[in-house]
Amino acid sequence: MILSKQSVALVSIGFSTLLASAKFVVGMITGSLSILADAFDSLLDVFSTSITFLVVRLADLPPDENHPYGHARAENLGALAGAVLLLATAGWVLWQAFVRLLLQPDPPEITLWSFVIILVSMVINVVRIHLLQRAVTESNSPTLQVNIANFTNDILNSLIVLFSLGIIILGARLPLPLWLIQRVDALGATIVALLLLRVAWHMGTDAVRALMDDVPRDLSRRLTYSIADLPDVVPNSARVRLRFVGEQPYVEVSVGTPRGRSLEEAHQLTEDVERVVRAELDKADVLVHVEPARTPAEPYTTAVYATAQCLGLHVHNLDLYQLADGIRVEMDLELPSALTLTEAHTYSERLEAAIAAELPCRTMVEVHLEPRRDEVQPAVRYGPIADQVHRAVHSLPDADSVMKIETLLTESGIFVTLRCQFPGATPLTEVHKRMSRIEHDLRLAMPDIMRIQIDPEPSERAHLDILDTLLNHTPDGD
Numbered sequence: 001m002i003l004s005k006q007s008v009a010l011v012s013i014g015f016s017t018l019l020a021s022a023k024f025v026v027g028m029i030t031g032s033l034s035i036l037a038d039a040f041d042s043l044l045d046v047f048s049t050s051i052t053f054l055v056v057r058l059a060d061l062p063p064d065e066n067h068p069y070g071h072a073r074a075e076n077l078g079a080l081a082g083a084v085l086l087l088a089t090a091g092w093v094l095w096q097a098f099v100r101l102l103l104q105p106d107p108p109e110i111t112l113w114s115f116v117i118i119l120v121s122m123v124i125n126v127v128r129i130h131l132l133q134r135a136v137t138e139s140n141s142p143t144l145q146v147n148i149a150n151f152t153n154d155i156l157n158s159l160i161v162l163f164s165l166g167i168i169i170l171g172a173r174l175p176l177p178l179w180l181i182q183r184v185d186a187l188g189a190t191i192v193a194l195l196l197l198r199v200a201w202h203m204g205t206d207a208v209r210a211l212m213d214d215v216p217r218d219l220s221r222r223l224t225y226s227i228a229d230l231p232d233v234v235p236n237s238a239r240v241r242l243r244f245v246g247e248q249p250y251v252e253v254s255v256g257t258p259r260g261r262s263l264e265e266a267h268q269l270t271e272d273v274e275r276v277v278r279a280e281l282d283k284a285d286v287l288v289h290v291e292p293a294r295t296p297a298e299p300y301t302t303a304v305y306a307t308a309q310c311l312g313l314h315v316h317n318l319d320l321y322q323l324a325d326g327i328r329v330e331m332d333l334e335l336p337s338a339l340t341l342t343e344a345h346t347y348s349e350r351l352e353a354a355i356a357a358e359l360p361c362r363t364m365v366e367v368h369l370e371p372r373r374d375e376v377q378p379a380v381r382y383g384p385i386a387d388q389v390h391r392a393v394h395s396l397p398d399a400d401s402v403m404k405i406e407t408l409l410t411e412s413g414i415f416v417t418l419r420c421q422f423p424g425a426t427p428l429t430e431v432h433k434r435m436s437r438i439e440h441d442l443r444l445a446m447p448d449i450m451r452i453q454i455d456p457e458p459s460e461r462a463h464l465d466i467l468d469t470l471l472n473h474t475p476d477g478d
Contacts (some may be wrong), residue, residue, distance in 0.1 A: 086200035164188030256293030326362030337371035413450030424458030
């Protein structure tokens with residue numbers, strides 16, 4: 001059975017409390033500085049495992065309004081607190097060792113309990129490491145990993161203490177120097193303190209790196225290069241920021257894509273970027289920001305449309321002409337019909353200036369203002385006018401191409417919609433020319449028409465529509 005992080009932390013607190021108490025008793029009785037140093041290390045374990053218990057409970061809390069990235073950083077704070085306690089303990093031990101090495105050399109009294117408590121400590125630490133390793137396999141907790149390193153270091157400390165005590169015991173039977181026997185306990189304590197400093201350094205630096213959003217040195221670069229290789233990403237536009245909160249990576253990506261792309265194309269690009277990031281970081285939380293970007297090969301028409309969109313304006317019937325002295329741009333600008341000419345002209349001038357600044361060559365801009373009707377307008381089908389329009393259409397030279405006529409009478413005037421058929425292989429420019437001729441001839445016949453809308457369809461499609469209509473209206477059994 002694999003214990004949870006919290007259960008392992010509670011078991012570790014109990015072991016650390018028991019060991020620290022026993023080591024302090026033996027250390028005070030014998031006067032051994034190395035045992036006292038080990039006792040302080042075990043006392044530190046009580047504090048660190050208590051902090052571990054608190055932070056793993058806090059780290060498991062889900063994200064909330066004040067902590068949108070969750071609470072996993074609590075484990076890094078716990079590791080940093082443990083490092084500070086290690087530094088304090090190591091400093092006290094080093095001071096005591098200095099006193100006993102240089103000022104008051106005094107060998108401790110060695111008893112059987114001195115060895116028993118150290119050996120029991122080693123066995124308990126082995127058990128704790130085993131339990132922690134099983135818990136880390138499930139949770140990959142950085143705090144538990146720090147505790148594993150700490151308890152491994154405790155075993156090494158215990159070996160040093162045993163060696164120091166062994167030298168003192170053998171000093172009565174072997175011709176060892178008196179200065180060594182008097183100071184070996186303090187030397188052992190010094191080594192233990194230096195090892196504590198080493199553990200504190202690694203714990204502290206790892207915790208600070210995590211809290212400062214430190215990431216592997218080449219990870220951002222690899223992600224940036226992989227994203228930049230996507231076909232729809234403008235060169236040198238990819239920017240990547242990432243952070244780890246516990247074991248969860250959060251990645252923010254900004255990329256440029258050529259202007260004029262549709263929303264669907266931009267969304268597909270975000271999907272491609274997410275796929276590239278998760279190929280490197282499997283469970284990454286990815287946020288992608290797509291920006292329209294100008295490219296050296298961008299067509300002038302794209303630049304004009306993009307400029308209008310940036311100003312929140314809609315244009316159509318865009319034509320560009322290359323003249324000897326520059327580019328001439330002509331377009332229709334749609335504006336709300338409620339505007340006055342002065343107000344509408346302000347928008348026109350703003351658009352003309354923006355286009356002139358956007359295009360790299362000398363530019364002349366001509367804007368036709370067209371009122372846009374944003375509200376639903378009342379309309380009726382008025383028979384007498386519809387008959388008049390039908391007669392006018394059937395008198396046109398191209399009347400044979402007109403399949404359907406729709407006439408509406410509105411407050412603004414007469415609106416006519418024609419559905420025309422042309423051979424499907426006809427070039428679009430030729431279709432447009434013929435539609436313009438139909439519109440011109442109809443306006444000559446009926447100057448009162450406000451608007452003429454022509455819907456072209458391939459003649460093949462029109463025949464299919466007629467056949468479909470006949471089939472759908474055939475009575476059953478015929």
